[in-house]
Amino acid sequence: MPDEQPRPHTGPLTDLQRSRIDFARRDLENARATDLAQIDAAGLILIVERLRGRLAEVLDLVCEITDTDA
Structure with missing residues (x-):
């Protein structure tokens, strides 16, 4: 969202x-x-599935780092 301000990771x-x-x-x-x-x-298909899994992993990591439940 353009109006959201990113929260910096502090550690x-x-x-x-x-x-x-x-x-x-x-x-x-x-x-x-x-x-x-x-x-x-x-x-x-294997490439797409691998990248899709990695995208999910990175999004989980972003939520973990920023303490959000997106």
Whole structure:
């Protein structure tokens, strides 16, 4: 929402939180580096499912860090 002011995170991330972010970054980098035109339908579905899971994980992490229940 454009009217919402972000609440700053006041403490450092835990090792687990950093790892979760790192896994999401690596999955995104791998998907970006993949030539999607060369992958069959099953491979594309696997990529989409992996990224969808990572998106859910990162959104959970954002809620965890900001103490929100979105």
